[in-house]
Amino acid sequence: MKKRTLYLLLLPGLLFLTIFMVVPIALTIGTTFLQEGSFTFSGYLTFFTDDYFMSILGTTLRVSLLTTITCIILGFPVAYYISKLQSRKKVILLLLTIFPLLTSPVVRSFSWMVILGKNGLLNNVLLSLGLRQEPLEILYTPTAVTIGLVHLFLPLIIVTLVGVLENIDQDLLRAAESLGASKVAVFKKVVLPLCVPGLMIGSILVFVGSFTAYTTPALLGGRQRVISTFLYQNAITLNDWYLASIIATIMIVVTFVVISLMNKAAHKLNPKG
Amino acid sequence: MALLSLQNVSVAYNKQDILQDFNLNIEKGKLISLLGPSGCGKTTTLRLIAGFLEAGAGKFLFQEKDYTKVPVNKRNFGFVFQNYALFPHLSVFDNVAFGLRLRKMSKAEIEKRVARILEIVNLVGFEKRFPQELSGGQRQRVAIARALIIEPDLLLFDEPLSNLDANLRVNMRVEIRRIQQELGITTVYVSHDQEECFSISDQVAIMNKGIIEQLDDPATIYKHPKTKFVADFIGYKNFITFDERIDHGESIQLLINNHRFAVKRYSGAGYDASLIGAIRPDHIVIKPHSEERSDENSLHGTIKVSTFLGRGYQYMVETPIGQFTVNEETEKPYSIDQDVILEFPKEKLVLVE
Amino acid sequence: MALLSLQNVSVAYNKQDILQDFNLNIEKGKLISLLGPSGCGKTTTLRLIAGFLEAGAGKFLFQEKDYTKVPVNKRNFGFVFQNYALFPHLSVFDNVAFGLRLRKMSKAEIEKRVARILEIVNLVGFEKRFPQELSGGQRQRVAIARALIIEPDLLLFDEPLSNLDANLRVNMRVEIRRIQQELGITTVYVSHDQEECFSISDQVAIMNKGIIEQLDDPATIYKHPKTKFVADFIGYKNFITFDERIDHGESIQLLINNHRFAVKRYSGAGYDASLIGAIRPDHIVIKPHSEERSDENSLHGTIKVSTFLGRGYQYMVETPIGQFTVNEETEKPYSIDQDVILEFPKEKLVLVE
Amino acid sequence: MQEKNRWLALFTLLVFIFLLGPLVIISVTSFEPGNVLKFPPEGFSFKWYLNIFEVQMFLQTFKISILVSLAGNLLALVLGIPAAYALSRADFKGKNVLNAIFISPILIPGIVLGFTLLKYIIVTYQLPIYAGLFIGHTVIMLPFVIRVVSSSLSNFDFSIEEAALSLGAGRLETFFKVVLPNIKTGIIAAVLIAFLESFNNVDISVFMTGPGISTLPIQMLTYVQYYFDPTIASISVLLMILTAVLMFLIERLLGLSYFTKR
Amino acid sequence: ACGENNSETEGTETGETQSGSPTELVISTWGFAEDFFRAEVYGPFEEEHNVKIVLDTGNNAERVSRIEQGSSNVDLIYLSDYYAEQGIEAGLFETINRDNIPNLEEIYDVAKAPTGEEYGPAYTIAQFGIAYNPDQTDQEISSWADLWSEELSRNITIPGITTTSGPMFLDAASRVAGNTEFNEDEAFAKLVELNPNIVTEYGGTSEFVNMFVQGEIAAGPIMEMFFAQVQESVPGAVFVSPEEGGYAVINTINVVKGTENKELAEEFINWILSKEVQEAATVSKIDSPVNTTLELTEEEAAGLTYGADVIESLHTLDMGFVNEHNDAWIDRWNRELAQ
Ligand SMILES: Nc1ncnc2c1ncn2[C@@H]1O[C@H](COP(=O)(O)OP(=O)(O)OP(=O)(O)O)[C@@H](O)[C@H]1O
Ligand SMILES: Nc1ncnc2c1ncn2[C@@H]1O[C@H](COP(=O)(O)OP(=O)(O)OP(=O)(O)O)[C@@H](O)[C@H]1O
Numbered sequence A: 001m002k003k004r005t006l007y008l009l010l011l012p013g014l015l016f017l018t019i020f021m022v023v024p025i026a027l028t029i030g031t032t033f034l035q036e037g038s039f040t041f042s043g044y045l046t047f048f049t050d051d052y053f054m055s056i057l058g059t060t061l062r063v064s065l066l067t068t069i070t071c072i073i074l075g076f077p078v079a080y081y082i083s084k085l086q087s088r089k090k091v092i093l094l095l096l097t098i099f100p101l102l103t104s105p106v107v108r109s110f111s112w113m114v115i116l117g118k119n120g121l122l123n124n125v126l127l128s129l130g131l132r133q134e135p136l137e138i139l140y141t142p143t144a145v146t147i148g149l150v151h152l153f154l155p156l157i158i159v160t161l162v163g164v165l166e167n168i169d170q171d172l173l174r175a176a177e178s179l180g181a182s183k184v185a186v187f188k189k190v191v192l193p194l195c196v197p198g199l200m201i202g203s204i205l206v207f208v209g210s211f212t213a214y215t216t217p218a219l220l221g222g223r224q225r226v227i228s229t230f231l232y233q234n235a236i237t238l239n240d241w242y243l244a245s246i247i248a249t250i251m252i253v254v255t256f257v258v259i260s261l262m263n264k265a266a267h268k269l270n271p272k273g
Numbered sequence B, C: 001m002a003l004l005s006l007q008n009v010s011v012a013y014n015k016q017d018i019l020q021d022f023n024l025n026i027e028k029g030k031l032i033s034l035l036g037p038s039g040c041g042k043t044t045t046l047r048l049i050a051g052f053l054e055a056g057a058g059k060f061l062f063q064e065k066d067y068t069k070v071p072v073n074k075r076n077f078g079f080v081f082q083n084y085a086l087f088p089h090l091s092v093f094d095n096v097a098f099g100l101r102l103r104k105m106s107k108a109e110i111e112k113r114v115a116r117i118l119e120i121v122n123l124v125g126f127e128k129r130f131p132q133e134l135s136g137g138q139r140q141r142v143a144i145a146r147a148l149i150i151e152p153d154l155l156l157f158d159e160p161l162s163n164l165d166a167n168l169r170v171n172m173r174v175e176i177r178r179i180q181q182e183l184g185i186t187t188v189y190v191s192h193d194q195e196e197c198f199s200i201s202d203q204v205a206i207m208n209k210g211i212i213e214q215l216d217d218p219a220t221i222y223k224h225p226k227t228k229f230v231a232d233f234i235g236y237k238n239f240i241t242f243d244e245r246i247d248h249g250e251s252i253q254l255l256i257n258n259h260r261f262a263v264k265r266y267s268g269a270g271y272d273a274s275l276i277g278a279i280r281p282d283h284i285v286i287k288p289h290s291e292e293r294s295d296e297n298s299l300h301g302t303i304k305v306s307t308f309l310g311r312g313y314q315y316m317v318e319t320p321i322g323q324f325t326v327n328e329e330t331e332k333p334y335s336i337d338q339d340v341i342l343e344f345p346k347e348k349l350v351l352v353e
Numbered sequence D: 001m002q003e004k005n006r007w008l009a010l011f012t013l014l015v016f017i018f019l020l021g022p023l024v025i026i027s028v029t030s031f032e033p034g035n036v037l038k039f040p041p042e043g044f045s046f047k048w049y050l051n052i053f054e055v056q057m058f059l060q061t062f063k064i065s066i067l068v069s070l071a072g073n074l075l076a077l078v079l080g081i082p083a084a085y086a087l088s089r090a091d092f093k094g095k096n097v098l099n100a101i102f103i104s105p106i107l108i109p110g111i112v113l114g115f116t117l118l119k120y121i122i123v124t125y126q127l128p129i130y131a132g133l134f135i136g137h138t139v140i141m142l143p144f145v146i147r148v149v150s151s152s153l154s155n156f157d158f159s160i161e162e163a164a165l166s167l168g169a170g171r172l173e174t175f176f177k178v179v180l181p182n183i184k185t186g187i188i189a190a191v192l193i194a195f196l197e198s199f200n201n202v203d204i205s206v207f208m209t210g211p212g213i214s215t216l217p218i219q220m221l222t223y224v225q226y227y228f229d230p231t232i233a234s235i236s237v238l239l240m241i242l243t244a245v246l247m248f249l250i251e252r253l254l255g256l257s258y259f260t261k262r
Numbered sequence E: 001a002c003g004e005n006n007s008e009t010e011g012t013e014t015g016e017t018q019s020g021s022p023t024e025l026v027i028s029t030w031g032f033a034e035d036f037f038r039a040e041v042y043g044p045f046e047e048e049h050n051v052k053i054v055l056d057t058g059n060n061a062e063r064v065s066r067i068e069q070g071s072s073n074v075d076l077i078y079l080s081d082y083y084a085e086q087g088i089e090a091g092l093f094e095t096i097n098r099d100n101i102p103n104l105e106e107i108y109d110v111a112k113a114p115t116g117e118e119y120g121p122a123y124t125i126a127q128f129g130i131a132y133n134p135d136q137t138d139q140e141i142s143s144w145a146d147l148w149s150e151e152l153s154r155n156i157t158i159p160g161i162t163t164t165s166g167p168m169f170l171d172a173a174s175r176v177a178g179n180t181e182f183n184e185d186e187a188f189a190k191l192v193e194l195n196p197n198i199v200t201e202y203g204g205t206s207e208f209v210n211m212f213v214q215g216e217i218a219a220g221p222i223m224e225m226f227f228a229q230v231q232e233s234v235p236g237a238v239f240v241s242p243e244e245g246g247y248a249v250i251n252t253i254n255v256v257k258g259t260e261n262k263e264l265a266e267e268f269i270n271w272i273l274s275k276e277v278q279e280a281a282t283v284s285k286i287d288s289p290v291n292t293t294l295e296l297t298e299e300e301a302a303g304l305t306y307g308a309d310v311i312e313s314l315h316t317l318d319m320g321f322v323n324e325h326n327d328a329w330i331d332r333w334n335r336e337l338a339q
């Protein structure tokens, strides 16, 4: 392709993103190092030395990582099962998987309130079965947030993984079997490593999604603040844009750090991924 | 007693029979090729033996034990896939060591064995490479090494050389045969390439639509195809359907439109009533019209098409009993519409069912 | 004057030269094949001519006009791709009509022409099918029809038959040659298959690493390879490097370790000082040790390896001046370690650069 | 093997109950006559469905949501398809960097993106809120378009394009007559996925509201600050029905497999 | 628009100047009872003045920030007094011309100028007290202090500090700790003691209603005007004016700086103070009235904060003081309570 054509094709999109994303983000990050016209780290110092800020960051990270791991654990077997089905059944299950994605996160959080509440569905069932004497207190805890987030993002990881699993050459599995690998060994030694690229994409989507989720923690998390509600509170309620910008920068940095750690782990599992 | 024995096996995909009442016996240490047109069921047979596929009916005996229900990973058969099926996430070393690791072998032992097998397949120094970083022939050899190292009781090859260029193919097939004989591993080999099958095998099975039409040693198949299908498949392009046949001890007289032909009786053949004669384009002798023509096994004809093939010319010759394809290595080509004499050597013309 | 002429053309990918100072002239109405090992630059040459690729240096003349800068869609060359490259979203009719529609032809005219070309490629009745619903050979013919219908000034084929099975290949190449000659379209044809190239072409160019080593008519290349590379590539497996050479008019005497050889001088050859002799495995004659051996063009040897090839046996024979590969069609194979005599017919042994 | 599959099937069933159960519950509770979501509902009533149409803002924000998603989608396609094409077709220096930039809106936390967009586009660049909403949604849709279109282009055999050129088609003609029809599937998938992504977006939209301008999810969020009645559930049920109908239509027109390609 | 042409009232007279495209009046308000406001407040006003009312909805804080950022062109803004004060301090509002609002004469004195003479009046005053469900707890509740009872362990909710009633509850805590003057440290200490009882904070009243109805909580502080929603689902629920005194929730309306429709805006303020609108709001139990000409029966007054004596008994916070300390309180609240 000629250079000129290439530029012509890439430029509009690139300009658009540059003006409306790259520059604003760069400026946002830039302003956090400027206070009264001079360069400073003080904003970050305050943030990182403050137990309160750090506990919010910690909780958010914990919840998002837990969500990501839970999604993988729940999603992988399901994706594996779906990918082995015949095409008609496969399509139907995939549609059912995608369907929750079409429903607003607000509504999905609502239904979890109905389910997880003190007198909610879950406790009703548990109490009436005599499995518990006291109702479980899940709603308004990080657990509730995690459940809500898993519900939100599980479809994403399933759909992504089904795509990857479908592309694995079935002969590789047969080759492994003929070399003496049991079904479990085939899964551990061949399927899993080969899924790493898809797993990465899926995990990143889930992690970023839950790290930045706003609605679900706000509705299910009770008094537990997470970083996105904190950012929102600072930007909108308190109008503290300096702190909001610092939080934004930290969120970007944390996201990239986590993604690159994930990449490292993935590389260990499958150096060719 | 055969090492491996398929007895009246049937396989169907979507209710369509692929193999039906299929029988095959293989003796220990032998290499047997399956040869046949695309879609005839070669891969299906291999997959059945490997255990990737379950037979609908019939028995699969191995070392006289019923193997029908033995799971793939308990069979200890090596499978070399058409597309190699190397693990893309593992290095050459790890690919080859895969089977040994599953057998919980000590690290030192694994290293020793891998080193030895890599030497056999001539891949010393490539241990750390990944499959994507190898040429076709090298991948091929890794696949073979990976199958060999587990010291399988049976080795199954599915068109292992189909993706290689001519020179590499020849080298590799010599290599495969050498290793197979050296280690004495019973082998089933599938290929499209006839020369390959003939050159590598102890026995060749010619398959057609899910049945074996002929199973014999390569030379017998080549020289004495049993059926018209086999003959056609292995290059007998010319067929003559005779009107009459008179058996004279070692010789058989055949008649068509006043033309007389004779063939030698082949003792191994059971087709005592056949009237179809077959001959290769290479074996018909072409002579200028001016030369003398014998009464028997000879025809007048006219050149219709002439094609240069490299090692000679191919002619389409029109005769009173039909068109014949003839290959000749002569220096001076015959020209179009030239009249010629065709001779059908008695010992090259065969009768098929 | 040549219809098409590449003059000192260079092409590089990533700074690596693929073609360098490449020259090629093709006359009107001829079919020329490019033959060479994988990666030698055949496809590159075709893509260059088609205009998919820009040359780094050199000139491309077509009908004596400079075509270097003419964009692909203005060249009016037909390209038949290895993988056919049919438009999957269009029916056979629409695929074939694609080029005509772009030329704003009337509907009636398009229908007439498509009908005619489909008749030529024997696809009447397939108009409504989509590419996925066709067999390999049928797709092939659609691809050819699509390229032919625009009445191209030049037709380019890139391994058009590589995906077909042996029988289909032969049929198709006959077809291609027929159409090409019938319509008199100048054609460049690329293939890996030597028999195919030899049988279809007016001229064959043997390429090696981006240059043409020999360009001649098929029979000449086959019988008189100019260079060792060409000889090796087209199947001269045996090479002898002589110590001394004495030219005697029509005959040349060659010596190695007291063994005397003679070859016929070939008038077309310019390699007057060459000391390398080449001969095909097919052309060496093998005889039992018991027969008489002539002084010239003959050696004693011992059979080392024997392989059945179908139409005969292949032997590796050890001699005082090295190993030779010999093909024999004899009925009774020689056995391993048997002593034999090899004869090198004077007119089959050639000298190469 | 059978055994294992049965466990897997059971596991899958449980996961689907987890995934779909809440949607069923929400659908059922939407018929609750009382003013608070209850499961099981204490009666049956369409009252909250009617309420949707009494609150003008729902209809209005629904329209805005659809409009913004569609318009943003269109712009994302216009910007994204050529970029995806260039990225998969050409090999050039800095391709990886460009790839990363085009994908980055997925990787940057949405709330941060929303915040910076508000800060610069609305406050600094002084663009109207509509523009901000539209731009923000385009930004988040762009990577989805590029990813999905790229993956269908990567399955596209470019020699087909060359075939068209050699038959005399110009570059643009080739693109529209040959490339586009063959990546249609990918584009439909991209449109769908991007649309969902945008239609449900909260992170960006939450910063981009103003007089008379808001998206449906934000309106729903605002509404639930004052009412926890089943109206929201009713809206969801209507949206689910709408998407089910849409899926049905697409399946009728194009076949189900169009959903599975991602 | 067609209805307008047919109308025989002022529409035709003012048609000369006002027909054609109507003026746009942007009103920033909460997102509740939109249907009521459309039907009873905006609708008639639009018709009478040929304006088109456009809404900007959200909670107090969001809407103030939006104006502060200059990202919206609001003409009028409904706010609670606490946020109105913030807006005033940020200089966001126009001063109003009281002459243009004759209905001011008819409202309670406290409502006339809750944030100063230059700025908008209150159009409703409600009581911030306690709601509880006697079926869910044995604890009788009559005072703020009762919320601290062990009986109510994990059974109450409190308003978040950033809500309008947050500072009120903080003040209540100070009172429960035994102060008459506000004592920040003791208030926070007292709140910490309350932690075991708190299920969660609520940000919007709907959350309160939901939790109350679902049985997540048995009691909690809430504004009286939302109690109707509670009672609808839990008929046994009780609203209490605490012994230490309830708080006055004063909702104001202000004209935003930069408006091009100042007179129209004042017209609107006058309209919502009118007996007509106030009565409609009362009947629908949307807002408690400030218009003194309104006479309500006991039944009509149920669930509303009604009567001069009631209004006068309510505590009001010094919004200047609240604003000054607000950021510090939020910070302390976050750190000391919300973890
Ligand atoms: N999964 C399948 N579903 C339906 N039919 C199948 C399937 N796999 C193979 N077949 C059919 O079974 C027949 C035999 O297939 P098989 O793969 O054994 O052929 P083959 O002899 O290996 O052919 P080739 O030489 O082309 O590889 C073919 O007609 C094929 O179409
Ligand atoms: N896009 C490319 N980038 C870099 N190198 C290339 C590219 N395309 C081809 N080459 C290199 O150019 C050389 C010639 O390629 P070309 O495709 O012309 O070979 P060929 O003769 O057609 O081979 P084959 O018979 O395998 O098709 C090869 O060494 C190949 O690796």
Ligand SMILES: [Mg+2]
Pocket: B042, B043, B044
């Ligand atoms: Mg096969």
Ligand SMILES: [Mg+2]
Pocket: C042, C043, C044
């Ligand atoms: Mg090529």
